[in-house]
Amino acid sequence: MIWIWSGFIAFVLVLLALDLGVFHRKAHVVRVKEALAWSAVWITLGLAFTAVVYWLYENHVFGIGLTTDLMSVTAANPLGQNSGSTAAMKYVTGYLIEKSLSVDNIFVISLVLGMVKVPPLYRHRVLFWGILGALVMRGVMIAVGTQMITRFSWTIYVFGGILILTALKMLFIKEDENDPAGGAILRWSRKIMPVTDKFHGEHFFVKAGTTASHEASVPGADVQEDRAVDRAKPGTWMMTPLLLALIVVEFTDLVFAVDSIPAIFAISTDPFLVFTSNVFAILGLRSLYFALEGMIDAFHHLKTALALVLLLVGFKMMAHSWMKTVLGEHFTLWVLLGVLAILAGGVVASFAYPKPKEA
Numbered sequence: 001m002i003w004i005w006s007g008f009i010a011f012v013l014v015l016l017a018l019d020l021g022v023f024h025r026k027a028h029v030v031r032v033k034e035a036l037a038w039s040a041v042w043i044t045l046g047l048a049f050t051a052v053v054y055w056l057y058e059n060h061v062f063g064i065g066l067t068t069d070l071m072s073v074t075a076a077n078p079l080g081q082n083s084g085s086t087a088a089m090k091y092v093t094g095y096l097i098e099k100s101l102s103v104d105n106i107f108v109i110s111l112v113l114g115m116v117k118v119p120p121l122y123r124h125r126v127l128f129w130g131i132l133g134a135l136v137m138r139g140v141m142i143a144v145g146t147q148m149i150t151r152f153s154w155t156i157y158v159f160g161g162i163l164i165l166t167a168l169k170m171l172f173i174k175e176d177e178n179d180p181a182g183g184a185i186l187r188w189s190r191k192i193m194p195v196t197d198k199f200h201g202e203h204f205f206v207k208a209g210t211t212a213s214h215e216a217s218v219p220g221a222d223v224q225e226d227r228a229v230d231r232a233k234p235g236t237w238m239m240t241p242l243l244l245a246l247i248v249v250e251f252t253d254l255v256f257a258v259d260s261i262p263a264i265f266a267i268s269t270d271p272f273l274v275f276t277s278n279v280f281a282i283l284g285l286r287s288l289y290f291a292l293e294g295m296i297d298a299f300h301h302l303k304t305a306l307a308l309v310l311l312l313v314g315f316k317m318m319a320h321s322w323m324k325t326v327l328g329e330h331f332t333l334w335v336l337l338g339v340l341a342i343l344a345g346g347v348v349a350s351f352a353y354p355k356p357k358e359a
Contacts, residue, residue: 001062004272012279015045016132029120035290042284046095049280053091053273058084069270070149070156082270090268091277093336097267098281100309100343101260103302106289109249116245118199125202126242127286130249134285137254138278141261146271156269156317159262163314170307194238204243208236263310266317267335300355305346312338 057065065082071090073080082090109130113123148155200206264274292299316335 001064001272004056004062004064008272008276008279012135012283015283016128019128030124030287030290032291035287038287039284039291042280042287043099046099046280046284047092049276050088050092053276054084054088056084057082057087064272065270067270069268069273070153071266071268082268082273087270087273089333089336090270091273093339094264094267094273094277095281096336096339097263097309097313098260098278099284100306100339101263102281102285102288103292103299103306106285106292109252109289112248112252113245116241116248118242118245122199122202122242123290124286126245126249127289130246130253131282131286133246133250134253134257134282135279137250138257138261138282139275141257142271142274142278145261145265146269146274149265149269156265159265160314160317163262163266163310163317167307167310167314170303170310194236195244196238196240198240199242200240202242203240204246205237206240208234208238262317263313266313299347299350301349301353302343302346305342305349308342308346309339312342 055061060066065084065087068080069082070080072082072086109127113126118126145159149159196206260278261274264277268274312335
């Protein structure tokens with residue numbers, strides 16, 4: 001089974017290398033049309049991978065699907081093994097849930113990039129490295145979470161409780177939209193290392209006394225006076241505001257992962273299904289951000305819909321044995337239909353009841 005994991009990780013690394021090294025090698029402002037095209041590419045890849053999942057699990061290639069998935073344990077399937085159709089359904093459901101939760105992440109990322117005032121020219125770079133870091137963090141969290149559920153089955157109810165509490169918080173507690181948990185991180189970062197006043201191209205670090213060459217190396221970048229650099233001792237390494245933005249984006253994704261990882265465990269405890277659905281959902285996050293950036297206010301009821309999705313999957317995690325008895329073998333399909341109905345309702349409500357314009 002290690003060959004399947006190695007092959008998938010290698011495939012993802014190739015995609016990332018092509019993305020940054022070929023298609024987006026030069027810094028540029030990503031327009032909505034380009035973002036929509038790339039979003040379509042990533043979504044197509046994510047959904048097409050369903051066929052791969054079906055083939056792997058239906059044929060149990062390298063033994064995949066033969067391990068116990070707690071969400072598949074029934075009287076007829078006491079070992080909890082996943083067939084091709086079951087695995088494919090779980091993958092699609094997990095992908096859809098993670099994709100929908102990533103939309104909420106986009107709302108916060110937009111606030112973060114606005115708070116740090118990252119120019120549109122450099123936002124692609126911040127999001128690329130932010131997503132790469134998110135993939136690593138989620139891989140670690142999934143590995144730890146899987147071990148916890150496997151060794152201590154009662155933790156599945158703890159994860160379910162986390163989802164329900166998070167959903168209630170989203171529904172009833174209004175967060176400070178002017179400081180999405182990022183201000184404290186920015187202040188802490190500035191205490192660790194000196195920070196420049198201005199952006200220096202796509203660079204996360206600059207050395208005092210050499211910033212002019214850094215600026216000139218990026219097409220379209222303006223060479224600006226930076227008093228913080230002028231005050232620093234020549235040769236001193238300094239963080240740029242671009243790195244501060246990346247730090248906050250990574251921290252934000254870590255917070256969201258606490259919600260999204262338990263959400264996918266409500267669908268399956270098979271680590272390969274959990275990881276692959278997470279990866280494909282995150283890979284398209286950057287393009288989705290640029291596609292929705294200008295329409296975030298239009299989907300103001302989507303946050304409520306996402307909270308309801310978390311309530312649904314949290315309840316499913318807490319009562320999965322009962323749901324299997326009531327809904328039957330294909331209860332995951334009903335969960336998928338429920339998620340689709342809630343998200344569609346959020347979108348329709350957003351357009352039917354638009355957000356009042358501020359006076």
